[in-house]
Amino acid sequence: MKLIAAKDYAGLSRKAANIISAQVIMKPSAVLGLATGSTPLGAYRQLIDWHQKGDVDFSRAVSVNLDEYLGLSGAQEQSYRYFMDQNFFSHINIRRECTFVPDGLAGDPQAECARYNQIIRGLGGIDLQLLGIGGNGHIGFNEPGAAFEKETHLVELTESTRRSNARFFQSPDQVPTHAITMGIRSIMQAKKILLLASGENKASALWNSFFGPVTPGVPASILQLHNDCTVIADEPALSLIRKNTGWEDMVYDN
Ligand code: GLP
Numbered sequence: 434m435k436l437i438a439a440k441d442y443a444g445l446s447r448k449a450a451n452i453i454s455a456q457v458i459m460k461p462s463a464v465l466g467l468a469t470g471s472t473p474l475g476a477y478r479q480l481i482d483w484h485q486k487g488d489v490d491f492s493r494a495v496s497v498n499l500d501e502y503l504g505l506s507g508a509q510e511q512s513y514r515y516f517m518d519q520n521f522f523s524h525i526n527i528r529r530e531c532t533f534v535p536d537g538l539a540g541d542p543q544a545e546c547a548r549y550n551q552i553i554r555g556l557g558g559i560d561l562q563l564l565g566i567g568g569n570g571h572i573g574f575n576e577p578g579a580a581f582e583k584e585t586h587l588v589e590l591t592e593s594t595r596r597s598n599a600r601f602f603q604s605p606d607q608v609p610t611h612a613i614t615m616g617i618r619s620i621m622q623a624k625k626i627l628l629l630a631s632g633e634n635k636a637s638a639l640w641n642s643f644f645g646p647v648t649p650g651v652p653a654s655i656l657q658l659h660n661d662c663t664v665i666a667d668e669p670a671l672s673l674i675r676k677n678t679g680w681e682d683m684v685y686d687n
Pocket of ligand 1: 468469470471472473499500564565566567568571572573574594598
């Protein structure tokens with residue numbers, strides 16, 4: 434794992450956008466695994482800016498998103514399909530039919546998971562998977578205790594995840610109880626992984642994930658075993674790692 438320190442959120446977003454645009458420049462038909470949440474927003478904004486200046490071309494790129502709430506349609510503002518359209522896809526030249534997000538309204542969620550796995554396989558796998566991290570160490574919607582060997586599957590969200598995502602809904606009870614998520618196995622099969630963490634509320638998740646034991650109790654800890662994983666974190670998110678290891682440099686490579 435390579436850990437890169439960013440001074441603040443703007444620095445984190447710029448460094449992340451650099452890695453993503455380099456991927457698309459090196460391989461225009463890259464398959465990008467994308468994430469929602471507040472954390473990647475700055476990187477998406479930076480990529481939009483570079484795209485509008487003519488520096489990055491997404492016309493041959495393909496995207497597969499990590500997850501979607503069950504029961505929400507892509508037209509609903511809280512859905513991850515809507516989030517991606519609004520915050521990224523509609524501002525760049527990726528072809529809409531090349532952007533994949535699990536269907537939250539699928540009548541048969543299990544069949545939808547199987548279909549999604551087929552899509553990923555058919556694309557030849559993911560070149561670069563972007564990840565945020567939950568306060569409890571979840572990635573995608575793989576909550577603590579999730580089996581490492583799963584591909585896309587249906588999950589029940591924990592109360593803590595529903596509470597922290599309630600800010601996007603009018604009331605906490607509107608937060609769906611279930612979601613479809615790529616599993617840890619799908620994530621681990623990506624050729625490269627880029628995880629972003631910003632803010633003090635991610636400090637313990639980051640410490641436990643990258644400096645603690647590899648355990649299903651901390652889903653992101655499995656990333657210690659990925660052979661091309663880069664983590665970019667801002668100083669508040671790094672605070673516990675700095676304190677516990679005495680690490681002072683900008684890059685930590687293990
Ligand atoms: C959600 C998403 C995750 C995301 C996490 C953290 O639960 N399913 O993919 O990483 O929230 O979100 P944020 O970046 O807003 O802190």
